[in-house]
Amino acid sequence: MAMPKQDTNTTRALQGLENGSAAVRLQAVMAVGTAPDSRFVDKLVERCAVEPDFYVRDMLTWALTRHAPSETVPRLVGELRSERAQARSQALHTLSKIGDRGAWPAITRELLTDADDEVARSAWRAAVVLVPEGEETGLAAVLATQLGRGERETRLSLSRALIALGEVITPVLRAATTDPDPRVRQHAIATERLSRDPDAGFEFAIEEAKRIVALGTAGREE
Numbered sequence: 001m002a003m004p005k006q007d008t009n010t011t012r013a014l015q016g017l018e019n020g021s022a023a024v025r026l027q028a029v030m031a032v033g034t035a036p037d038s039r040f041v042d043k044l045v046e047r048c049a050v051e052p053d054f055y056v057r058d059m060l061t062w063a064l065t066r067h068a069p070s071e072t073v074p075r076l077v078g079e080l081r082s083e084r085a086q087a088r089s090q091a092l093h094t095l096s097k098i099g100d101r102g103a104w105p106a107i108t109r110e111l112l113t114d115a116d117d118e119v120a121r122s123a124w125r126a127a128v129v130l131v132p133e134g135e136e137t138g139l140a141a142v143l144a145t146q147l148g149r150g151e152r153e154t155r156l157s158l159s160r161a162l163i164a165l166g167e168v169i170t171p172v173l174r175a176a177t178t179d180p181d182p183r184v185r186q187h188a189i190a191t192e193r194l195s196r197d198p199d200a201g202f203e204f205a206i207e208e209a210k211r212i213v214a215l216g217t218a219g220r221e222e
Contacts, residue, residue: 010037012028013031017044022052033059033063041064044064045072085119088111100130109142117149121153137168139165147179148186149187158191162195
């Protein structure tokens with residue numbers, strides 16, 4: 001007896017997700033996202049952890065957002081405990097796109113301070129999207145512990161996350177401007193500048209912050 005057409009299409013799509021060609025995998029993910037089916041959720045999440053192509057990973061996230069949060073969020077939260085950094089990072093990215101605040105308890109301090117920069121950056125972005133009203137101050141305090149971390153992209157991601165929290169960041173940034181570590185002071189001052197003048201650009205804010213720290217005027221600035 002011939003296999004029902006729906007089962008044939010499902011089998012073809014599942015096979016396509018593991019094809020050696022990124023173009024074929026991309027087409028398969030697009031097909032799955034266009035016609036959401038809960039049977040694909042596990043496979044989509046599994047592929048997020050190992051998919052090498054950026055564009056396919058981005059489409060995997062899109063396809064997952066097309067499914068019901070009740071089907072995707074628990075599976076993605078489970079990935080946050082994975083030993084594979086890409087699994088954690090991509091799950092966080094996808095949770096930020098789904099925007100279900102029920103996932104907030106899973107955004108732990110461990111993830112916000114993860115040793116892997118990409119995981120930490122994804123956690124920062126997810127946290128500012130999912131944080132419940134009234135918990136912004138606590139989140140700002142944790143994020144502030146990461147000031148001075150990493151290279152430009154990491155520092156810019158953190159600044160953007162902090163700025164997105166609004167006025168609650170003012171006390172933690174002011175405190176960080178007197179930190180013994182000059183990188184922390186520079187980053188705090190640059191974030192403060194950027195929050196006041198978003199059009200100035202991060203590079204300009206960092207260079208100005210370096211000048212202020214070099215002159216020793218950070219703690220005396222109002």
